[in-house]
Amino acid sequence: MVVAVAPSAPRFEHRTDASPVLGVNDSAPRLSWTVPEAAPSYEQTSYEVEITRDGRSDRYRVDSVEQVLVPWPAEPLASRDAAAVRIRVAHKDEWSGWSETAVVEAGLLDSADWTADFVSPARLGGINMPAPVLRGSLIVPGEVRKARLYATAHGTYVPTLNGRRVGDDVLAPGWTSYRHRLRYQVYDVTDLVHDGENALEVLLGNGWYRGRLGFHGQRALYGDRLALLAQLEVTTTDGRVHVLATDGSWTARESEVLADDLYDGQLTDLRRRGGGWRPATDRVEVVGGDRARLVAPQGPPVRVTDVLPARRVWTSPTGRTLVDFGQNVVGWVRLEVRDLSPGDEVVVRHAEVLEDGELSTRPLRSAQATDTYFVAGGKEEVLEPSLTFHGFRYAEVDGATGCAPRISRRS
Numbered sequence: 001m002v003v004a005v006a007p008s009a010p011r012f013e014h015r016t017d018a019s020p021v022l023g024v025n026d027s028a029p030r031l032s033w034t035v036p037e038a039a040p041s042y043e044q045t046s047y048e049v050e051i052t053r054d055g056r057s058d059r060y061r062v063d064s065v066e067q068v069l070v071p072w073p074a075e076p077l078a079s080r081d082a083a084a085v086r087i088r089v090a091h092k093d094e095w096s097g098w099s100e101t102a103v104v105e106a107g108l109l110d111s112a113d114w115t116a117d118f119v120s121p122a123r124l125g126g127i128n129m130p131a132p133v134l135r136g137s138l139i140v141p142g143e144v145r146k147a148r149l150y151a152t153a154h155g156t157y158v159p160t161l162n163g164r165r166v167g168d169d170v171l172a173p174g175w176t177s178y179r180h181r182l183r184y185q186v187y188d189v190t191d192l193v194h195d196g197e198n199a200l201e202v203l204l205g206n207g208w209y210r211g212r213l214g215f216h217g218q219r220a221l222y223g224d225r226l227a228l229l230a231q232l233e234v235t236t237t238d239g240r241v242h243v244l245a246t247d248g249s250w251t252a253r254e255s256e257v258l259a260d261d262l263y264d265g266q267l268t269d270l271r272r273r274g275g276g277w278r279p280a281t282d283r284v285e286v287v288g289g290d291r292a293r294l295v296a297p298q299g300p301p302v303r304v305t306d307v308l309p310a311r312r313v314w315t316s317p318t319g320r321t322l323v324d325f326g327q328n329v330v331g332w333v334r335l336e337v338r339d340l341s342p343g344d345e346v347v348v349r350h351a352e353v354l355e356d357g358e359l360s361t362r363p364l365r366s367a368q369a370t371d372t373y374f375v376a377g378g379k380e381e382v383l384e385p386s387l388t389f390h391g392f393r394y395a396e397v398d399g400a401t402g403c404a405p406r407i408s409r410r411s
Helices: none
Strands: 021-024 046-053 056-062 082-091 102-106 119-121 132-140 144-154 156-161 185-188 196-205 227-236 241-245 251-254 257-261 265-269 281-286 304-309 312-315 321-337 345-351 353-355 358-360 370-374 381-383 390-398 404-410
Touching: 021 185, 119 132, 132 227, 132 241, 144 156, 144 196, 156 227, 196 227, 196 257, 304 321, 321 345, 345 358, 353 390, 358 390
Parallel strands: 021 102, 265 370
Antiparallel strands: 046 056, 046 082, 082 102, 119 227, 119 281, 132 196, 132 251, 144 185, 144 227, 156 196, 227 241, 251 281, 257 265, 304 404, 312 321, 321 381, 321 390, 321 404, 345 370, 345 390, 353 358
16 A cells, blocks of 8 residues: 655645744634645545644544545634644555644634724825824833734735834735725734834825725725724733733824825835934824724735846837836836935836837826835935835836836735
């Protein structure tokens, strides 16, 4: 008898994340795996699941050929519970080795698990105003054992913790039927939190929630006010849990993003990143938001999957600088510029095709698909948006001398 080699590590529901898989929305997440066959005649007839929780391991044998979305065999998970899971399979009485272990952690499964409220700037961050940054802080009195950030927004959001970017996803929380469900994300931020004061800052953008959307170019189809819901939970080595939740004590300020839209692009003033700029500040208000609509993602997030170099850079018949990236992609241009003066304007326009040797924007209808930057000036700056994306093959770049354009592609 030829015995199958060990099956793949289990996956949970439709998630494809590498272990640990955080924020699963189900108390009994279904399991899937694959079995590399040692011979064409091999067929799984049974499987065994080992689940380890709180230091205790239990095994569950099931006589079945199923390998996709099989039922969770153990007691359900509670909110924040974690379990380590591995699989082995059998053909009749011949068992394979054990798979690699995968760890799953439940999200906040009940709306009562949230102590945070949706908050929004009182005066800043309105329609046609610069994108706001919301800020809260937490003092952690001791060594950190574990830290999780649970977050979502009306709009899109980009979180930073102690000045470092949280996660590698973009355009979170993604597009859903917001009146029925709103995704939230869970981040492992253990390595970003430290003893003492910790600052959480979150940039909010219009996204699908408040941006221009649909064939008629309407805005704010789901709401006219951006809002953040965030809950940072830090467990110290003495077992205590310290929580920073969005509430009326948070503050808001303007960012360097002067305008953002998924159709039209982003306008950024990089001079606002300097220490000499004093942004307008604001208090926040608690606003309405139904926490019963919150759900964890069912699948993988939007991430950058590749960085593609420019294939060709040339001058069009009318003297414009054009860039060809060799294929239609969904993403944005990352532009490196050098030796520009403060306030110089760099404009990047996007399109899928050329017409008479020029960038053809007619298929875009009313979408501007344009990213504009006022540079801070200096020997080298990297220009790229954070609250928009584009579908394109070609870019037209104006105002960048000595540039080396590249593009990040989104999946």
